[in-house]
Amino acid sequence: MSENQNINYLNHPKGIMSWLLTLDHKRIGLMYLFSGIIFFLIGGLLALGMRLELAAPGNDFVSNDTYNSMYTLHGAIMIFLFIIPAIPGALGNILLPLMVGAKDVAFPRLNLASFYIYSFGALFAIYTIVNGGVDTGWTFYTPYSTQSTSNVVPMTLGIFIIGFSSILTGLNFIATVHKMRVPGLTWYKLPLFVWALYGTSLVQITATPVLAITMVLLILERFLGIGIFDPALGGDPVLYQHFFWFYSHPAVYIMILPAFGIISEIIPVHSRKKVWGYKFIAYSTLSIAFIGFLVWGHHMFTSGQSVFSQIVFSFITYFVGIPTGVKIFSWILTMYKGQVSFTTPMIYALSFLFLFTIGGLTGIFLGAVALDIHLHDTYFVVAHFHYVMQGGTIIAFLAGLHHWWPKSFGKMYNQKIASLCALGVFIGFNGTFFPQFLLGLRGMPRRYATYSDQFSELHTYSTFWSTILGLSIFIAILNLMWSLRKNNKLDPGSNPWGALTMEWTHTSSPPHPHNFESDPVFTNGPYDYDKVIVEPTLKK
Amino acid sequence: MIDRLNEFFFPKQVSTFASDIDNLFYFIFYSSVVLMAIVVIGMVVFSIKYRFKKGDKVRLTSSKDHDNILESLFFIIPLILVSITFVWGIRSYLKMIIVPDDAIEIKVTGQSWFWTFDYPEGGTSLNELVVPSNTPIKILLSSKDVLHSFFIPVMRTKMDALPNRYNIMWFEAQEEGVYDIFCTEYCGTAHSQMAAKVIVMKPKQYEEWVKELGSGDDDLPLDELGEKLYTKKACNTCHTLDGSDLVGPSYLETSRMWGQTRNFEDGSSAVIDENYIRKSILEPQSQIVAGYQGVMPTYQGLLSDRELDALIAFLKSLNDK
Numbered sequence: 002m003s004e005n006q007n008i009n010y011l012n013h014p015k016g017i018m019s020w021l022l023t024l025d026h027k028r029i030g031l032m033y034l035f036s037g038i039i040f041f042l043i044g045g046l047l048a049l050g051m052r053l054e055l056a057a058p059g060n061d062f063v064s065n066d067t068y069n070s071m072y073t074l075h076g077a078i079m080i081f082l083f084i085i086p087a088i089p090g091a092l093g094n095i096l097l098p099l100m101v102g103a104k105d106v107a108f109p110r111l112n113l114a115s116f117y118i119y120s121f122g123a124l125f126a127i128y129t130i131v132n133g134g135v136d137t138g139w140t141f142y143t144p145y146s147t148q149s150t151s152n153v154v155p156m157t158l159g160i161f162i163i164g165f166s167s168i169l170t171g172l173n174f175i176a177t178v179h180k181m182r183v184p185g186l187t188w189y190k191l192p193l194f195v196w197a198l199y200g201t202s203l204v205q206i207t208a209t210p211v212l213a214i215t216m217v218l219l220i221l222e223r224f225l226g227i228g229i230f231d232p233a234l235g236g237d238p239v240l241y242q243h244f245f246w247f248y249s250h251p252a253v254y255i256m257i258l259p260a261f262g263i264i265s266e267i268i269p270v271h272s273r274k275k276v277w278g279y280k281f282i283a284y285s286t287l288s289i290a291f292i293g294f295l296v297w298g299h300h301m302f303t304s305g306q307s308v309f310s311q312i313v314f315s316f317i318t319y320f321v322g323i324p325t326g327v328k329i330f331s332w333i334l335t336m337y338k339g340q341v342s343f344t345t346p347m348i349y350a351l352s353f354l355f356l357f358t359i360g361g362l363t364g365i366f367l368g369a370v371a372l373d374i375h376l377h378d379t380y381f382v383v384a385h386f387h388y389v390m391q392g393g394t395i396i397a398f399l400a401g402l403h404h405w406w407p408k409s410f411g412k413m414y415n416q417k418i419a420s421l422c423a424l425g426v427f428i429g430f431n432g433t434f435f436p437q438f439l440l441g442l443r444g445m446p447r448r449y450a451t452y453s454d455q456f457s458e459l460h461t462y463s464t465f466w467s468t469i470l471g472l473s474i475f476i477a478i479l480n481l482m483w484s485l486r487k488n489n490k491l492d493p494g495s496n497p498w499g500a501l502t503m504e505w506t507h508t509s510s511p512p513h514p515h516n517f518e519s520d521p522v523f524t525n526g527p528y529d530y531d532k533v534i535v536e537p538t539l540k541k
Numbered sequence: 542m543i544d545r546l547n548e549f550f551f552p553k554q555v556s557t558f559a560s561d562i563d564n565l566f567y568f569i570f571y572s573s574v575v576l577m578a579i580v581v582i583g584m585v586v587f588s589i590k591y592r593f594k595k596g597d598k599v600r601l602t603s604s605k606d607h608d609n610i611l612e613s614l615f616f617i618i619p620l621i622l623v624s625i626t627f628v629w630g631i632r633s634y635l636k637m638i639i640v641p642d643d644a645i646e647i648k649v650t651g652q653s654w655f656w657t658f659d660y661p662e663g664g665t666s667l668n669e670l671v672v673p674s675n676t677p678i679k680i681l682l683s684s685k686d687v688l689h690s691f692f693i694p695v696m697r698t699k700m701d702a703l704p705n706r707y708n709i710m711w712f713e714a715q716e717e718g719v720y721d722i723f724c725t726e727y728c729g730t731a732h733s734q735m736a737a738k739v740i741v742m743k744p745k746q747y748e749e750w751v752k753e754l755g756s757g758d759d760d761l762p763l764d765e766l767g768e769k770l771y772t773k774k775a776c777n778t779c780h781t782l783d784g785s786d787l788v789g790p791s792y793l794e795t796s797r798m799w800g801q802t803r804n805f806e807d808g809s810s811a812v813i814d815e816n817y818i819r820k821s822i823l824e825p826q827s828q829i830v831a832g833y834q835g836v837m838p839t840y841q842g843l844l845s846d847r848e849l850d851a852l853i854a855f856l857k858s859l860n861d862k
Contacts, residue, residue, distance in 0.1 A: 065730050065788075066834075138727050144704060145687040145729060150834070232705030238688060239703065272591070274602045278612065303690060304701050305708040308638065312631055319623040323616065329580060330615045336587035338603035343592070351584060358580045362573040365623065369630030371558075371637060372565050375697040378690060378725035442550050442566075444694025446725040449733035453721070499599060531604035 009411065009511040024109035025514060029116050030094030031409070036123065037087035038478060040078050041395075043130075047075040049471050052433070054450065056464040058457050068450035070134030070151065077139040081160050082126055084394055085252065086119055088259040089170055089205075092401050093198045095409055097174060099504035099512060100192050102183030102521040107176035111169055119166035125159030128152075138448060140249070143230040143241040147222050154220055161216040164209045167255075171205030174198050183503070185523035192502045192527040193282055197262025200286040204251045204258070204293065212248035215241070239304050246297035254293040256390060258286055260357075260397030261328065264350050267404050268332050269528045270500040271347035274339030276528045278331040285324035292321050302373045311370050318368040325361055329354060339530075344498070345419040349400030352427040356392025360385060363438065378448075381441025384434045392430060399426070399477065406481060407493030408504060411511040413539065414484035414491075422480065425473030432466025494538025501535060502527045555720060555741070556696035556712040558636050563697075565629050572622050637698060640711040644677035651682070651689030651702035652838050653728055654735040654788075655775035664754030665843075667775050668737040670722065673747035677713045686838065690726035693739055701726055714741040730836060731788050734778050763847075767855025770848055779837065782859060789837060790830050796859040804831045818853045 010027045020028055051071050054062040063071065094112065098105050106112050129135055129152040137146040137153055146153050178191070178199050219241070221227050228234025230241045261282075269276040276282065298306060298314030332354060341347070363385040367373045376382060403423075407413050436459040441447075445456045452460065484491070496505040504512070507521045525533045547554065547563060554560050647670070648659040658666045672678045682691055684702035692699040696712040724735035742750060761769070771777055771792075779788035795803075795813060803817070804810045806829040811817050821828060822844065825837035844852070 065733065069727075069730065069732070136729070142688060142727070145727070148687065149729070232703075237705060239706075273593070273599065275604055275606045277606050279606065281612075303699050305703065305706065308635075311634065315630060316627060319627055322623060323619050326576075326619050327612070327615045330583075330612075333580065333583040333587060334608075334611075336584075336591055338605065339587075339591050340593040340597065340599070340602060341588045341591050343588075351588065354580065354584055358577060362576060365573065365626060366566065366569050368623075369565060369569065369626050371562050371630045371633030372569070373630075374634070374637065374699050375562060375694070377699060378692070439550070444552050444692070444721065444723065446692065446723045446733075448727045451733045453736070530602050532601065534599055534601060536599055 008513065009509065010514045011410070011511050013514050022113070024105065024113055026094045026098050026106050026109065026112060027409070027512065027516075029112055030091050030096075032116055033086060033090035033094060033119070034092075036120065037083050037091055040082040040123070041087070042475075042478075044075050044079040044083060045471060045474065047071050047078070049467060051075065052464040052467040055452070055460050057461065058452050058454055060451055063450075065450045066136060067134075069136040069448070072448060073135050073138050074130060077135070077156060077160070078126065079390075080139060080252075080256070081163055082123055084256045084390065084398075085167060086163065086170075088263075088394070088398055088401070089174070089198060089201055089255075090116070090119070090166075092263070092398070092405065093170075093174065093201075093259065096405065096504055097177055097195060097198055098181065099508065099516055100195050100502055101178065101181055101186060102503050102507065102517070102523060103177060103181035104515050104517070106173045107181055108173050112173055115166040115169040115173070118169070119163055122159045122162030122164075122166065125155045125162065129156045129159065140245060141216075141219060142245075143219065143222070143238045144232070146219060147231065154223060157216045157219055161213050161220075164213045164216075167205050168209045171202035171209075174202040175206070178202075183521055183523045186503075189280065189283075190523075190526045191283075193265035193276065193279070193286075194259075194262035196283045196286050197258045197265070200290040201255055201258045203287075204255050204290050208248045208251040208255070208294070211244065212252070215244040215248065218244070239301070239306070242301055242304060243297070246300045247294075250297040250300065251290075251293045253389070254290055256394050258290065260353070260394040261286065263397045263401040263404075264332060264353055266502065267346045267350045267400055268335045269530065270404070270498050270502075271344055271350070272336045272339035272341045273499065273530050274335055274337070274528075275530050276331070277334040277337070278327075279528065282328055282331055285328055289321055289324055292317065296321060299368060299373070302370055303377045315368055315370045319365075322361065322365060322368070329358055329361070342498075343420075345414075345416055345423055346400045346404035346498075348420055348423040349396055349403065349426075352423065353393065353396045353400060356388055356396060356427070356430065360388030360392050363388065376441055378446060379441035380437040380445045380447055383447050384437035384441060387434045387437075392434070396426065396430075399423070399474075402481065404498070405504075406484070407497045407539070408510045408512070410485060411493070411509075412484045412489050412491065413493040413497065414481050418480045419477060422473045422477035425469055426477065429466050429468075429470030429473055433463050433470050436460075436463045496535060497537055497539030499535045499537035501525055501529055501533060506535065552694045553716070553718075553720070554695070554697075555714050555716050555718070556693075556698065557715060558633065558712075559695070559697045561633050561636065565626070565633055568629065569626055572626075576619070576622075637710075640679045640709065641677040641713075644679035644711055645673070646679045646681055647672070648681045649683075649691060649702070650685055651691065651724065651728075651735075652685040653687065653689075653836060654724070654731040654778050656691070656722065656724075656735075656737045657843070660751055660754065662751045662754075664751060666754065667773055669773075670737060670739045671747060671750055672714060672739060672741055673744035674714050674717050674741050676744060677711055679709065679711045682708045682710065687728050688726045689724050689728050689735070692723045692725040693720065694723070695720040696739075699725060714739075717741045717743060730834065731778055761851075763851045763854035764858045765855075766848070766851035767853070767858075770844075770852055771855060774840070774844065774848075774852075776852070789833055792856050793859050796856050799857065799860060805829055806831050806833070806835065815853050818856060819849055822849060822852065 135156045136151045228236045230236045296318045299318045440459050495509045650657040658670045682702045684704045689702040700708045700710040720739050722737040781791045784791045784793045802810050822840050829835040
């Protein structure tokens with residue numbers, strides 16, 4: 002037994018090749034995690050550079066062209082290289098097989114292939130950065146993107162390639178959830194994070210091909226002038242917008258559903274309480290994934306689409322809002338009569354509830370056609386988007402990272418520093434993005450390198466707080482990395498939070514190379530805090 | 542009080558439908574504040590009341606995980622609120638798109654990076670849209686190159702300018718003044734400088750203004766006319782007069798190099814003279830100065846011969862000053 006405890010997936014087998022050619026889902030997950038964090042830092046630095054330029058009106062720090070390239074790369078890197086691959090690729094890979102009691106995902110070789118496809122696509126993105134950037138915006142709207150002399154082709158080719166990684170990971174997860182569950186683990190006993198990954202995977206395999214086709218058409222348009230988007234040849238630039246948003250609106254749910262899953266895990270564990278409305282949360286995940294395909298037109302309220310389309314898209318948009326709202330109430334009610342601990346993951350989860358609610362509610366403003374026409378393409382949209390994507394997804398990612406870090410590495414980080422950073426992120430985030438709602442209402446357009454004096458006060462304010470935000474995230478990540486040092490004596494034990502899902506109850510931290518030392522036996526539901534007591538192994 | 546609140550959130554309400562849209566905003570805003578308050582109070586109360594206190598033992602907790610009445614409320618209350626929002630949003634939207642029959646139609650063309658306005662009485666203005674107050678104005682919108690978007694914050698309206706299709710918007714200004722117009726669809730290097738103004742005049746003033754448009758410049762000396770055109774035709778978006786670089790080379794630099802050879806991006810060169818300037822204005826893509834991007838649109842058809850002469854005279858005069 003004592004000998005067995007020293008063998009884990011991190012130290013067995015050894016050697017660089019055992020990592021590069023690993024078929025172990027946990028190791029592949031870690032490789033996604035570290036490449037994702039690197040792109041997160043690059044994207045974050047670009048954002049801080051933009052805030053610096055916007056601290057005052059005029060071109061004080063960079064030229065128009067540099068700014069345009071910075072904001073494009075910030076968006077493209079954060080979305081295509083970090084957010085979309087990072088949560089399913091990193092946390093999903095590490096946790097999904099453990100949560101369903103499997104030895105690995107359904108197709109381990111395909112899983113490794115996904116990672117290398119992602120890395121290959123990422124090389125194109127790195128080439129784009131080194132070669133002078135790309136200036137079209139992450140949306141690559143035609144006809145500007147077919148005329149721009151910047152690196153449109155390398156960047157779109159990179160996105161095209163990364164899309165395949167996304168599709169294959171989705172396929173793998175769906176097969177795993179269907180076929181690899183341990184006996185007794187029925188659908189309604191699955192952890193909600195698994196439901197979320199399942200919903201995400203469905204969207205990934207159905208929507209991503211549309212993005213791939215769109216990117217190919219854009220590249221063909223540039224090289225061969227096929228004329229599908231070019232008005233001079235009888236094409237239509239608005240058609241591009243339809244294609245693009247048909248993928249990119251569902252992509253918003255690829256980004257946010259895993260975050261919902263993480264929050265649905267963390268709140269019950271740290272409140273030691275059965276999750277409120279399990280079936281509702283599970284089904285709403287699937288229904289949001291489905292309705293997400295029918296609302297793309299709300300990105301095009303000023304494009305001149307027909308009045309009928311405007312009304313229909315506005316109407317359907319609200320059907321996403323209501324189940325999302327009920328989810329928020331379910332998470333809050335989960336704490337009712339529980340035992341709430343203010344651990345770092347819980348602080349992040351609570352700030353998720355606050356920030357994501359603002360993100361969701363401001364979506365209601367944008368869904369009303371008449372009001373959207375004023376707010377469209379202004380900073381209101383920028384703020385709304387960041388409240389959902391950063392305040393939602395990235396905060397949930399940080400929550401999940403701090404929650405499962407002791408499981409993944411068997412080491413505990415300094416919790417005081419981590420919790421302070423969580424507060425810093427919360428305050429810095431609100432300071433940065435709340436003023437941007439006002440900027441948008443007052444008419445400040447987005448994607449501007451310079452602006453008129455009337456907006457300068459709010460911009461300065463936003464820039465000031467962005468430094469707090471950037472610094473907090475940076476220290477939070479350093480704090481996690483620092484915990485990996487050899488002489489770190491903080492031992493979290495196999496189940497530091499006293500959780501009930503299988504990755505905590507049935508295996509050591511870090512887990513065995515084959516996940517479980519013997520075939521796991523399913524004993525209790527993931528949220529049975531009313532039936533089972535498990536003492537946390539983390540000493541206070 | 543209401544006015545000051547409105548000043549905090551919005552630019553002035555100038556169009557006839559602005560107040561309706563702002564009221565829709567306040568309706569959603571106050572509903573959101575209430576919902577947000579419920580969320581925050583719920584979070585704070587539950588997390589503090591049921592917190593794990595020092596000395597507490599880990600115990601079995603309540604198995605309560607649903608409550609039909611409560612959950613129905615969570616569905617029904619937001620459903621009512623979003624239904625009102627949806628209907629209000631559509632009703633106001635219809636007001637914004639149904640153009641009154643007696644509207645004055647002005648053709649607006651977006652081009653990287655300026656706006657051209659063609660008036661029904663004849664005559665054109667650049668980057669300055671002049672309209673009469675208390676009169677409906679119909680904007681017929683299109684673009685000459687990439688996508689642009691025509692946004693007038695005080696009117697609460699906005700529409701994309703497309704290269705292959707006309708889009709229509711309208712407004713009726715209730716108050717005279719000078720207000721901002723922004724481009725809100727990203728269109729390249731000088732997107733953030735693609736700003737214009739809408740000047741709302743009393744209808745009588747407007748009539749006089751339109752009459753004068755295009756006339757009156759005949760008496761000006763060439764270089765003074767050129768100076769006027771430099772801002773009126775939006776040359777100043779990309780070319781400075783003080784020697785500093787913007788998107789294109791400064792006029793001052795070109796003026797100083799008069800008679801000298803200038804090298805182009807494709808390796809060819811030309812001597813800077815009147816013909817070079819004329820060709821640069823009418824066929825800018827044929828001779829891109831080395832070190833700059835070929836992004837200037839053609840002014841073919843936008844300038845008369847006399848106006849071309851005037852711009853050349855103005856540019857030449859810069860070196861003497």
